[in-house]
Amino acid sequence: MKGIVCEAVESFKYRDDLPEPELGAGEAIVQIRRVGICGTDLHAFKGNQPFFSYPRVLGHELSGTVVQAADGTGLQAGDQVAVIPYLHCGECIACRSGKTNCCTSMKVLGVHVDGGMRERIAVPATHLIRTAGLSLDESAMLEPLAIGAHAVRRSRVTKGETVLVIGAGPIGLGVMAFAKYAGARVIAMDVNEERLAFCRSWAAVDGTVNALEGAVEQLEQLTSGDYPTIVFDATGNAKSMEAAFRYVAHGGTLVYVGLVKNDLSFSDTEFHKREMTLMGSRNATKADFDHVLEVLKSGSIDIGRYVTHRSSFEQMAGQFDTWLNPASKVIKAVVEL
Ligand SMILES: [Zn+2]
Numbered sequence: 001m002k003g004i005v006c007e008a009v010e011s012f013k014y015r016d017d018l019p020e021p022e023l024g025a026g027e028a029i030v031q032i033r034r035v036g037i038c039g040t041d042l043h044a045f046k047g048n049q050p051f052f053s054y055p056r057v058l059g060h061e062l063s064g065t066v067v068q069a070a071d072g073t074g075l076q077a078g079d080q081v082a083v084i085p086y087l088h089c090g091e092c093i094a095c096r097s098g099k100t101n102c103c104t105s106m107k108v109l110g111v112h113v114d115g116g117m118r119e120r121i122a123v124p125a126t127h128l129i130r131t132a133g134l135s136l137d138e139s140a141m142l143e144p145l146a147i148g149a150h151a152v153r154r155s156r157v158t159k160g161e162t163v164l165v166i167g168a169g170p171i172g173l174g175v176m177a178f179a180k181y182a183g184a185r186v187i188a189m190d191v192n193e194e195r196l197a198f199c200r201s202w203a204a205v206d207g208t209v210n211a212l213e214g215a216v217e218q219l220e221q222l223t224s225g226d227y228p229t230i231v232f233d234a235t236g237n238a239k240s241m242e243a244a245f246r247y248v249a250h251g252g253t254l255v256y257v258g259l260v261k262n263d264l265s266f267s268d269t270e271f272h273k274r275e276m277t278l279m280g281s282r283n284a285t286k287a288d289f290d291h292v293l294e295v296l297k298s299g300s301i302d303i304g305r306y307v308t309h310r311s312s313f314e315q316m317a318g319q320f321d322t323w324l325n326p327a328s329k330v331i332k333a334v335v336e337l
């Protein structure tokens with residue numbers, strides 16, 4: 001069958017001799033129809049993704065149709081599904097306490113093991129979600145949106161609370177959408193005015209702050225001196241993550257959704273005087289995917305405008321460089337099979 005293999009840094013190879021997946025117990029074989037492209041794929045292609053080895057079939061934002069399902073899975077041929085790409089062990093301390101999203105031996109499809117940039121893939125039925133009623137695009141966007149939904153759930157945001165989301169990329173936008181859905185008053189921060197305008201129109205945020213123009217003063221004004229009680233950083237930028245300590249209300253919480261390879265440093269004074277809670281947020285659980293499914297079904301998230309770029313499977317490799325270029329104004333690119 002056909003597939004695209006990332007053979008080495010900056011090298012995609014089209015193959016038509018990939019082995020067909022074998023149906024294991026408890027699994028289903030999925031015909032892949034949509035593959036969302038995200039920062040992880042771009043970093044893997046560019047060679048700056050930690051824990052990444054080549055060759056690898058990328059693709060972890062996946063939707064498609066079941067072609068064959070093992071007995072007892074409750075799935076049948078023709079079911080439209082989204083894939084939960086986080087293959088957890090089920091036995092470690094994190095898995096035993098239901099935190100499968102931070103399993104000690106996590107294997108993510110398209111990162112640690114081969115993903116979905118190919119015609120068919122075998123996936124444990126526990127990692128498939130039926131998405132009848134959603135479009136294939138919406139189904140593939142369950143994964144990136146679930147990361148935002150998880151961060152929001154983890155923060156325990158309450159109705160009427162003022163939250164700040166730093167970073168208006170695809171993950172930050174998801175955090176904004178789910179924080180709004182939870183009833184929060186949401187302020188978006190970014191360095192790009194066009195992205196901030198998109199936050200206002202797409203996520204209906206209540207205020208925006210340009211991080212380059214006196215961020216602390218702007219936040220003070222927007223919150224009558226209180227500052228946001230929850231701050232999410234979805235930039236993957238160390239400078240932003242460090243600066244975020246100064247945006248949090250006293251008694252508030254800072255959630256790192258984005259991550260960096262480097263060490264971070266912070267002022268203990270800024271941390272302690274606030275009695276701040278600092279949280280990491282990683283991946284998402286099945287409960288988060290189910291929540292996103294419900295919200296998408298309610299029609300409150302516009303995937304039509306979230307997906308800004310698309311290509312066919314055949315043209316993907318040629319388009320990939322464009323998606324790396326910020327001038328292309330890409331939010332989310334989707335490959336169609
Ligand atoms: Zn992704």
Ligand SMILES: [Zn+2]
Nearest residue numbers: 089092095103
């Ligand atoms: Zn585990």
